[in-house]
Amino acid sequence: MTRVITIASGKGGVGKTIVAANLGVALASYGERVIVLDADIAMANLELVLGMEGKSVTLHDVLAGKADIEEAIYEGPEGVKVVPAGISLEGLRNVKLERLEEVLSQLLEDTDILLIDAPAGLEKDAITALAAAEELLLVTTPEIPSISDVLKTKIIADKLDVKIIGVIVNREQHDKTFLTVDEIETILEVPVISVIPEDPEISRSAAFGEPIIIKNPKSPASNAIMKLAADLLGKEFHPIEPDKRGIISKLIAGLTGRR
Amino acid sequence: MELPITRPTYVSYGDEVEFDKFLEKLARKKHNGFIRITHASSEGHIIIKDGTPVAASYDRYMKSEAMEKILEIVNKMETLIELFELKESQIDYIIDINKVYKLEPSFSRKLKPPKIEEHPKITPIKKPTPKPKEPPTEEKPTPKPKEPPTEEKPTPKPKEAPGLAETTKKPLNREEVMKKYGLKDIDEEEVEKVLENYKGGAMTTIDIERVELTLMNKIKKAIIGIPNIKSVEVMVFLENMPELEGDMKVLIERENTGLLSRLMGGVMKEEELKEHIIDIIEMEIKKTFRGYPEIIEKFNVNIEIH
Numbered sequence: 001m002t003r004v005i006t007i008a009s010g011k012g013g014v015g016k017t018i019v020a021a022n023l024g025v026a027l028a029s030y031g032e033r034v035i036v037l038d039a040d041i042a043m044a045n046l047e048l049v050l051g052m053e054g055k056s057v058t059l060h061d062v063l064a065g066k067a068d069i070e071e072a073i074y075e076g077p078e079g080v081k082v083v084p085a086g087i088s089l090e091g092l093r094n095v096k097l098e099r100l101e102e103v104l105s106q107l108l109e110d111t112d113i114l115l116i117d118a119p120a121g122l123e124k125d126a127i128t129a130l131a132a133a134e135e136l137l138l139v140t141t142p143e144i145p146s147i148s149d150v151l152k153t154k155i156i157a158d159k160l161d162v163k164i165i166g167v168i169v170n171r172e173q174h175d176k177t178f179l180t181v182d183e184i185e186t187i188l189e190v191p192v193i194s195v196i197p198e199d200p201e202i203s204r205s206a207a208f209g210e211p212i213i214i215k216n217p218k219s220p221a222s223n224a225i226m227k228l229a230a231d232l233l234g235k236e237f238h239p240i241e242p243d244k245r246g247i248i249s250k251l252i253a254g255l256t257g258r259r
Numbered sequence: 260m261e262l263p264i265t266r267p268t269y270v271s272y273g274d275e276v277e278f279d280k281f282l283e284k285l286a287r288k289k290h291n292g293f294i295r296i297t298h299a300s301s302e303g304h305i306i307i308k309d310g311t312p313v314a315a316s317y318d319r320y321m322k323s324e325a326m327e328k329i330l331e332i333v334n335k336m337e338t339l340i341e342l343f344e345l346k347e348s349q350i351d352y353i354i355d356i357n358k359v360y361k362l363e364p365s366f367s368r369k370l371k372p373p374k375i376e377e378h379p380k381i382t383p384i385k386k387p388t389p390k391p392k393e394p395p396t397e398e399k400p401t402p403k404p405k406e407p408p409t410e411e412k413p414t415p416k417p418k419e420a421p422g423l424a425e426t427t428k429k430p431l432n433r434e435e436v437m438k439k440y441g442l443k444d445i446d447e448e449e450v451e452k453v454l455e456n457y458k459g460g461a462m463t464t465i466d467i468e469r470v471e472l473t474l475m476n477k478i479k480k481a482i483i484g485i486p487n488i489k490s491v492e493v494m495v496f497l498e499n500m501p502e503l504e505g506d507m508k509v510l511i512e513r514e515n516t517g518l519l520s521r522l523m524g525g526v527m528k529e530e531e532l533k534e535h536i537i538d539i540i541e542m543e544i545k546k547t548f549r550g551y552p553e554i555i556e557k558f559n560v561n562i563e564i565h
Contacts, residue, residue, distance in 0.1 A: 122453050144440050152445050159450055174302075176261050179440065181319070186431040187442060195300065224300035239299035239337065 002108040005115050005165070005232075006039075006133030008157070009140060010149030012120035015170040016139040018206055019196070019225070020117040021049040023137075025211045026229035028080035032112040035073065038085035039100065039129040040119040047084035050076050051209020058086025063099045069106045077214055083107070104132050122152060131160050138167045138190065142178035147187055154188055166193030168228065173198045194228040196221050260304045260316045260357045262293055265343060273298075273338030278330070281340070286310035292344040293353070298332045305329065306357060308350050314360040321360050471495045474547050481539045482511065485532070489514045504557035505544075509536060511564045533562050 007023070009016040017040070024036035038046035038059065047053045052074055061067040062083075069083070076082045107114055118129035130136065136157050140150040150167070157164055167188055169181060172195045181192045199221035205212040213222040223239045230237035289310040296303040296317070303317030303325060317325035332338050345353060354361065437443060475493045482491045492510040497503070511532075527535065540560055 127453065144442070147440070148442050151442065155445055155450060156453055159454065174262070174264050182431055183436050183440075186433050186436045187440075189433070197300065220297075220300050227300060 002111045003113045004104070004108070004132065004134045005113060005137060006118050006129050006135070006162070007115060007137045007139060008118040008126065008130060008150075008153050009120055009138065009146070010122075010151070010153040011140070011146045014139055014141045014146050014150075015196075015202070016120070017046050017117050018049055018202055018212075019137075019139050019168055019170060020115055021046055022211045022213050022222075022225045023229055024080045024082070024115050025050075025076065025078045026213050026226050027113055027115075027232065028078040029213075029226075030229060030233055030235055032233065033079075033081075033110060034113045034115060035081040035083060035107055035111050036076075036115045036117065037083040037104075037107065038117045039125065039132075040085055040117060046082065046117050047086075048209060049206045050082055050211065052076060052082055052084055053209075055084050055086070058084045059103070060086035062103055065099070069103050073107075077211055081111075100128050101132060120149075122156060126153075127156065127160075130157055130162060133157075133162050136162045136164045137193075138164065138188070139170055140167060140184070141171045142169055142173070142180070142184060144179070147179060147184060151188060154190060164190050165232070166191045168192075168194045168196065170196045171198045172196065193231060194224055196224045260293075260306070260314070260360055262295075262304060262306075262343070262353065262357070263345070263349070264295075267295070267341035268292075268344050269340075269342035271340050272336060273332070273334045273340060274336040276340060278333045278340070282312070285342075290342075290344070291347055291350045292342065295339075295341040295343065296329050296333055297339040297341075298335065298337060301332075303329045304360075306350075306354060306360070308354060313354055313362055314357050315362055316357075316360045322362055325360070326362065470547060471497050474543060477543045477547070478507075478509070478540055481543060482509070482536055485527075485535065487514045487527075488512075503554060505554070505559070507540065507558060507560045509540070509560070509562045511536070511562065513564060529564055532564060536562055 007016055007020045017038075020036055024034050028034045036046065040046070047055065047058075055072075055074055057067045057071040059072055062069050062072050072083050074082050074084065104114065104116075116129050116132060119126045130153070138150050138154060138157075140146040154164065167184060167190050169184060169192050172178075179187075181195060185192050197220045199212070199219055201216050201219050202212050202221055205215040208215065212219060213225055216222055217226075218240045227237045227239070285307055287310065290307050291309065292307055294305045294307065296305070301318040303315065303320075305312045305326070306314040312326065315322060315325040315329065317328040320328050333340065474495045478495075479491050479493045482488060482493070489512040491512075492508075494508040496506040498505065513532075537560060540558075541555055544555055544558060
């Protein structure tokens with residue numbers, strides 16, 4: 001049976017899309033048949049994070065009734081399937097959100113996990129993505145505005161009877177001004193299931209259109225995402241150790257062709 | 260833990276330093292500060308006062324449990340150990356703001372090297388009692404450094420799997436935390452408003468049939484209230500794809516009216532009646548699709564009067 005997991009945040013800019021993209025790739029690397037659907041039709045950027053921009057057919061076209069969903073599925077890293085939303089404000093006018101449910105049902109065939117990257121906020125498009133979910137992952141940063149918004153999303157999700165798996169605390173820093181994990185759990189009344197540390201590599205990898213778990217699998221952020229994927233699947237996780245060799249030994253290894 | 264992270268005075272990987280010896284050295288120096296231990300995505304801290312560990316945290320663990328977890332991973336190659344120094348004047352304050360992590364006095368005693376000058380070779384953790392070293396022996400052959408919550412649950416269901424909250428022993432008061440950060444829950448009315456907006460235009464096939472029937476009955480009932488109408492038949496066809504639109508056909512049979520009534524103006528002319536019926540239809544459509552008034556433009560209405 002296909003698991004339909006929506007990734008939502010409430011506030012924009014907390015790294016939800018980057019988490020969705022990397023989690024999708026991570027789940028696929030464990031052998032799951034995964035589709036990541038960018039439901040953020042107004043501010044689509046999943047395709048940018050995965051280096052898949054400029055696709056001819058996107059979710060926009062499907063929701064406007066101009067194309068079939070099969071035409072909008074593209075293969076990404078590790079075999080993850082991606083449905084980009086398409087970056088076109090012009091196309092947005094013709095989009096019919098009512099079609100999303102039908103589109104989703106078509107995607108469930110031959111899929112183990114359907115990840116939906118929900119839009120930020122609580123507008124109709126965001127609620128549609130929430131309502132379509134069986135399970136929900138909430139993404140937040142440990143800052144007050146993010147927590148405030150994710151709390152609203154959580155309340156709406158509860159009302160819609162969506163099962164909340166847990167909270168992902170993204171861009172965690174050791175700063176007294178931020179909320180602690182305990183405080184976040186207390187406020188949201190949902191367990192924090194992953195803490196992804198602040199890592200400048202993430203922005204860099206997104207800029208290059210490459211998921212961090214591929215670009216830098218040894219980074220703490222990559223390990224956190226891989227562990228989250230393993231936890232979601234009930235699989236064992238073995239962290240990838242950081243490379244401790246010095247520059248000289250790396251250079252020698254590079255020159256001699258040994259890695 | 261809340262700690263002033265500055266520049267570490269010492270950095271090493273776990274396999275490059277014997278942690279018990281390291282603690283012993285700190286004890287000898289009566290060090291004040293803290294150690295940060297980073298292993299994969301997990302992080303821990305040990306506060307040291309006068310060379311003795313007094314508080315510990317690791318990932319979700321606190322106190323002695325955290326200390327045990329740290330000891331499990333601290334000698335691993337991928338573990339990073341950083342030492343930070345604090346002034347004597349700072350240490351008590353730091354301990355106070357992190358008091359929930361304070362080690363039980365008995366545990367602190369166990370870790371404290373017993374009189375270094377008398378037993379110089381005895382390390383704080385290792386020799387005298389094997390107790391604190393127990394966790395590493397549990398570790399056995401598995402290289403997994405940190406997965407205790409998932410290990411217990413064989414089911415792959417995520418909600419059950421990580422369960423990290425369960426490990427947090429110290430329950431915080433939600434009201435207090437919310438107040439501290441100026442947060443509040445959204446009220447029921449606001450929730451309903453958000454959901455109402457969502458329901459506005461999104462309909463499933465099942466909804467369509469229900470709406471068609473409701474609309475049909477409402478319009479029929481309204482038209483039959485107009486004087487001199489003998490019978491009314493209303494047909495509504497909604498289309499949700501590619502966009503929400505509708506077709507409506509209204510068949511009206513009027514009663515025969517006498518000449519006098521017509522002369523007195525008590526009977527609407529056909530055009531007037533049509534306009535009146537269109538007003539009724541628009542009103543009913545608006546009432547049915549509250550929050551989606553544009554739907555009016557998407558309806559094609561055909562009225563036949565006999």
